[in-house]
Amino acid sequence: MSRSGDRGVEGNRHPHAELIAELHRRQADMYAGGPVEPVIALLSENVVWHVPGTSPIAGDHRGPDAVLRYFVLRRELARDSMRMHERDTLIDGDVVVQLVDGTAELHGHPCRWRTVGVYRVHDGRIAEVWLVPLELDHFDRIWTPRTPDQPGSQA
Numbered sequence: 001m002s003r004s005g006d007r008g009v010e011g012n013r014h015p016h017a018e019l020i021a022e023l024h025r026r027q028a029d030m031y032a033g034g035p036v037e038p039v040i041a042l043l044s045e046n047v048v049w050h051v052p053g054t055s056p057i058a059g060d061h062r063g064p065d066a067v068l069r070y071f072v073l074r075r076e077l078a079r080d081s082m083r084m085h086e087r088d089t090l091i092d093g094d095v096v097v098q099l100v101d102g103t104a105e106l107h108g109h110p111c112r113w114r115t116v117g118v119y120r121v122h123d124g125r126i127a128e129v130w131l132v133p134l135e136l137d138h139f140d141r142i143w144t145p146r147t148p149d150q151p152g153s154q155a
Helices: 015-031 064-077 136-142
Strands: 043-051 059-062 083-092 095-106 109-122 125-133
Touching: 015 064, 015 083, 015 095, 015 109, 015 125, 043 064, 059 064, 109 136, 125 136
Parallel strands: 043 125
Antiparallel strands: 043 059, 083 095, 095 109, 109 125
16 A cells, blocks of 8 residues: 555555546536536446435536536535645555545535545456445535525525
């Protein structure tokens, strides 16, 4: 097992760590309103993106089209304000585990959450992702749009 900063045999960062870093760079552009195609290009044709919970973004998103819909919905809910803040990374074989905090303005309020991303890499592409919120109830609440009659909503 290695950390993302560890050097490989040739003195470079681990290729899986580079792939995840590139994914996050492209997601940052996309979540700020940029194109989605550069992100989709890093995904395998059979990609599955698992998001637990009961919010509108939850589910097992299978295939690039479903993952694209998940990304677009998340971007729309956050009104292009979502940012990812990468933390420590571990690599073991074809698996990359990374702590990632997130921030966005949701429902007119600044929100923050913490997650663990578990990425499985196959043939140089992202094959499967498990997004694991550290506080699932909080994560569900902030990603669920409020209706005017709900407590804490702005009518």
